[in-house]
Amino acid sequence: MSFVNTREEIGERATLDGLIDGTLVELKDNILTTSFMDRALYRNTALKTLVMPKVLPGGYTFSYGSSDPTGVEIAVVGHRGSNQPVGWFYYCTHLHTLDWVDTGTGAFGANFAAYCANLKTLILRRKSGIVAYNNASCWLGSPLHTDGSGATVYVPSALLSTYQNATGWSAAPITWETIEGSEYENYYADGSPIE
């Protein structure tokens, strides 16, 4: 059984019930701006798509360890402020596309996407400056690590050269693309239009 839950179609209660009992397959909400608690989506094993561009994940939102409790494949989440998100996608081995809707200034934190073994597409939407590659543990075990298998990263065209010469990013096995002119210019990673 699967649901496509939106605030308008089914309502908040159905979405909440789906989160609690772990049956939710997609969670999409472009209105909420609150933050997830730490470990909020632990054990939501059915969840494959998360699109909440204005919500901040908490620490280790999707995991509690190395057992890969969530099946999230596509995530569109927000970031703002100066905090360094720690372990938000730690061990999300099904995650292949992360759309980072970033209006903040903070760098990635420790274990941010560590052991996301299939993370092959990263979209960095911050326009005010680059997002620092930061600690080695951010990307350990993922294709974006210095020793990784390689991934494609989409960035604003005005920041492309800066990223290509930036600490950490410059040494990582990355294929750089610009958001402008790509499928992500006007759409989030799940295909929903950017409002």
Next chain:
Amino acid sequence: MAIKTESLTINGRAFTLTYSDANRYVVRDGVAYTEAYDPSEFGRVYTEGDEIPIDENALIPDKAEAYDILMGASE
């Protein structure tokens, strides 16, 4: 306790790896790195920062077990 650098080549490009031999961050422009890979031509200089904390990963299995006990998870 000192900042160390190493020269290496990645995909035909010269890089400088900067790190601390005292388990401390290396810091530049307000950003702290556990280690920093930079294209050598930029000559970036770092200062030594705070001690790198114990990896929270080491604590996660214990926390997970405690969580499971509290929530009555079945085996």
